[in-house]
Amino acid sequence: MSEPNDPSIYDLIGDEGFQELVHNFYQQIPADPILGPLYEEVDLQEAEQRLLDFLIFRFGGPDTYLRERGHPRLRMRHARFPVTQEARDRWIQLMENALRECDFLPDIKQTLMKYFEDAATFLRNS
Numbered sequence: 001m002s003e004p005n006d007p008s009i010y011d012l013i014g015d016e017g018f019q020e021l022v023h024n025f026y027q028q029i030p031a032d033p034i035l036g037p038l039y040e041e042v043d044l045q046e047a048e049q050r051l052l053d054f055l056i057f058r059f060g061g062p063d064t065y066l067r068e069r070g071h072p073r074l075r076m077r078h079a080r081f082p083v084t085q086e087a088r089d090r091w092i093q094l095m096e097n098a099l100r101e102c103d104f105l106p107d108i109k110q111t112l113m114k115y116f117e118d119a120a121t122f123l124r125n126s
Protein backbone atom coordinates (compact mmCIF):
# COMPACT_ATOMS: atom_id res chain seq x y z
CA MET A 1 0.00 0.00 0.00
CA SER A 2 1.31 3.47 -0.73
CA GLU A 3 1.23 5.99 2.09
CA PRO A 4 0.85 9.76 1.75
CA ASN A 5 4.52 10.37 2.49
CA ASP A 6 5.89 7.67 0.19
CA PRO A 7 8.19 9.02 -2.50
CA SER A 8 6.44 9.17 -5.85
CA ILE A 9 7.66 7.08 -8.76
CA TYR A 10 8.81 10.36 -10.28
CA ASP A 11 10.99 10.95 -7.19
CA LEU A 12 12.54 7.54 -7.70
CA ILE A 13 13.20 7.39 -11.46
CA GLY A 14 13.06 11.06 -12.48
CA ASP A 15 12.76 12.56 -15.96
CA GLU A 16 15.50 10.21 -17.17
CA GLY A 17 13.62 7.07 -16.16
CA PHE A 18 10.40 8.11 -17.88
CA GLN A 19 12.33 9.31 -20.94
CA GLU A 20 14.00 5.93 -21.29
CA LEU A 21 10.71 4.04 -20.87
CA VAL A 22 8.73 6.15 -23.33
CA HIS A 23 11.56 6.19 -25.84
CA ASN A 24 11.91 2.39 -25.73
CA PHE A 25 8.16 2.15 -26.23
CA TYR A 26 7.90 4.47 -29.23
CA GLN A 27 10.91 2.93 -30.97
CA GLN A 28 8.82 -0.19 -31.54
CA ILE A 29 5.77 1.62 -32.94
CA PRO A 30 6.68 2.31 -36.60
CA ALA A 31 7.41 -1.35 -37.42
CA ASP A 32 4.48 -2.73 -35.46
CA PRO A 33 1.84 -4.23 -37.76
CA ILE A 34 -1.08 -3.46 -35.40
CA LEU A 35 -0.15 -0.12 -33.82
CA GLY A 36 2.11 1.32 -36.54
CA PRO A 37 -0.78 2.20 -38.90
CA LEU A 38 -2.69 4.00 -36.11
CA TYR A 39 0.21 6.37 -35.57
CA GLU A 40 0.86 7.01 -39.27
CA GLU A 41 -0.71 10.48 -39.25
CA VAL A 42 1.06 11.47 -36.04
CA ASP A 43 4.47 13.07 -35.52
CA LEU A 44 6.06 10.36 -33.39
CA GLN A 45 8.46 12.70 -31.68
CA GLU A 46 5.55 14.88 -30.55
CA ALA A 47 3.54 11.82 -29.52
CA GLU A 48 6.52 10.62 -27.48
CA GLN A 49 6.68 13.99 -25.74
CA ARG A 50 2.93 13.93 -24.93
CA LEU A 51 3.09 10.45 -23.38
CA LEU A 52 6.25 11.47 -21.50
CA ASP A 53 4.66 14.63 -20.06
CA PHE A 54 1.50 12.72 -19.19
CA LEU A 55 3.31 9.95 -17.29
CA ILE A 56 5.55 12.41 -15.44
CA PHE A 57 2.44 14.30 -14.32
CA ARG A 58 0.52 11.11 -13.48
CA PHE A 59 3.33 9.69 -11.32
CA GLY A 60 4.04 12.74 -9.20
CA GLY A 61 6.27 15.01 -11.30
CA PRO A 62 5.73 18.48 -12.80
CA ASP A 63 2.36 19.19 -14.43
CA THR A 64 3.66 20.26 -17.85
CA TYR A 65 1.12 17.96 -19.51
CA LEU A 66 -1.82 19.71 -17.82
CA ARG A 67 -0.52 23.15 -18.66
CA GLU A 68 0.07 22.31 -22.31
CA ARG A 69 -2.75 19.88 -23.07
CA GLY A 70 -5.37 20.53 -20.38
CA HIS A 71 -7.30 17.82 -18.54
CA PRO A 72 -6.14 14.42 -19.89
CA ARG A 73 -9.60 13.04 -20.84
CA LEU A 74 -7.80 10.03 -22.20
CA ARG A 75 -10.89 8.12 -23.28
CA MET A 76 -12.05 11.08 -25.30
CA ARG A 77 -8.59 11.61 -26.80
CA HIS A 78 -8.50 7.99 -27.93
CA ALA A 79 -11.99 8.01 -29.43
CA ARG A 80 -10.64 8.59 -32.94
CA PHE A 81 -8.48 5.45 -32.76
CA PRO A 82 -10.03 1.98 -32.73
CA VAL A 83 -8.72 0.62 -29.43
CA THR A 84 -9.66 -3.04 -29.90
CA GLN A 85 -8.71 -5.82 -27.49
CA GLU A 86 -5.92 -6.71 -29.91
CA ALA A 87 -4.58 -3.12 -30.03
CA ARG A 88 -4.83 -2.89 -26.25
CA ASP A 89 -2.91 -6.15 -25.80
CA ARG A 90 -0.21 -5.10 -28.25
CA TRP A 91 0.20 -1.69 -26.56
CA ILE A 92 0.73 -3.53 -23.26
CA GLN A 93 3.16 -5.95 -24.87
CA LEU A 94 5.28 -3.11 -26.30
CA MET A 95 5.24 -1.37 -22.93
CA GLU A 96 6.36 -4.58 -21.21
CA ASN A 97 9.26 -4.83 -23.69
CA ALA A 98 10.14 -1.19 -23.02
CA LEU A 99 10.05 -1.68 -19.25
CA ARG A 100 12.20 -4.81 -19.41
CA GLU A 101 15.08 -2.70 -20.78
CA CYS A 102 14.83 -0.22 -17.90
CA ASP A 103 16.85 -0.61 -14.74
CA PHE A 104 14.02 0.13 -12.26
CA LEU A 105 13.31 -1.69 -9.00
CA PRO A 106 10.86 -4.60 -9.36
CA ASP A 107 8.23 -2.77 -7.24
CA ILE A 108 8.32 0.20 -9.58
CA LYS A 109 7.97 -1.99 -12.65
CA GLN A 110 5.04 -3.78 -11.05
CA THR A 111 3.23 -0.54 -10.14
CA LEU A 112 3.74 0.90 -13.63
CA MET A 113 2.60 -2.29 -15.35
CA LYS A 114 -0.53 -2.53 -13.20
CA TYR A 115 -1.39 1.06 -14.07
CA PHE A 116 -0.82 0.48 -17.80
CA GLU A 117 -2.92 -2.67 -17.84
CA ASP A 118 -5.86 -1.00 -16.10
CA ALA A 119 -5.64 2.20 -18.13
CA ALA A 120 -5.38 0.35 -21.44
CA THR A 121 -8.43 -1.76 -20.56
CA PHE A 122 -10.35 1.41 -19.71
CA LEU A 123 -9.40 2.90 -23.11
CA ARG A 124 -10.82 -0.01 -25.13
CA ASN A 125 -13.52 1.42 -27.36
CA SER A 126 -14.21 -1.06 -30.14
Ligand code: HEM
Pocket residue numbers: 035038039042046047048050051054069074077078081082083084087088089091092115116117118119120123
Ligand atom coordinates in the same frame (compact mmCIF):
# COMPACT_ATOMS: atom_id res chain seq x y z
C1 HEM B 1 -2.12 2.68 -20.56
C2 HEM B 1 -2.65 2.97 -21.67
C3 HEM B 1 -2.48 4.27 -22.39
C4 HEM B 1 -2.08 5.52 -21.97
C5 HEM B 1 -1.69 5.94 -20.57
C6 HEM B 1 -2.12 6.39 -23.13
C7 HEM B 1 -1.80 7.71 -23.12
C8 HEM B 1 -1.84 8.55 -24.20
C9 HEM B 1 -1.61 9.96 -24.18
C10 HEM B 1 -1.27 10.78 -22.93
C11 HEM B 1 -1.74 10.43 -25.43
C12 HEM B 1 -1.62 11.89 -25.88
C13 HEM B 1 -2.98 12.54 -25.73
C14 HEM B 1 -2.96 14.02 -26.07
O1 HEM B 1 -2.47 14.82 -25.24
O2 HEM B 1 -3.42 14.36 -27.16
C15 HEM B 1 -2.05 9.28 -26.28
C16 HEM B 1 -2.20 9.33 -27.63
C17 HEM B 1 -2.39 8.24 -28.44
N1 HEM B 1 -2.66 6.95 -28.01
FE1 HEM B 1 -2.61 6.32 -26.13
N2 HEM B 1 -2.52 5.66 -24.21
C18 HEM B 1 -2.75 4.38 -23.80
C19 HEM B 1 -3.19 3.33 -24.56
C20 HEM B 1 -3.32 3.35 -25.91
C21 HEM B 1 -3.72 2.20 -26.69
C22 HEM B 1 -4.08 0.82 -26.13
C23 HEM B 1 -3.68 2.59 -27.98
C24 HEM B 1 -4.01 1.69 -29.11
C25 HEM B 1 -4.79 1.97 -30.05
C26 HEM B 1 -3.28 4.02 -28.01
C27 HEM B 1 -3.12 4.80 -29.13
C28 HEM B 1 -2.81 6.14 -29.13
C29 HEM B 1 -2.61 6.94 -30.31
C30 HEM B 1 -2.68 6.41 -31.75
C31 HEM B 1 -2.34 8.24 -29.88
C32 HEM B 1 -2.03 9.43 -30.77
C33 HEM B 1 -0.64 9.90 -30.56
C34 HEM B 1 -0.62 11.35 -30.11
O3 HEM B 1 -1.13 12.19 -30.88
O4 HEM B 1 -0.10 11.64 -29.04
N3 HEM B 1 -3.08 4.43 -26.72
N4 HEM B 1 -2.12 8.16 -25.50
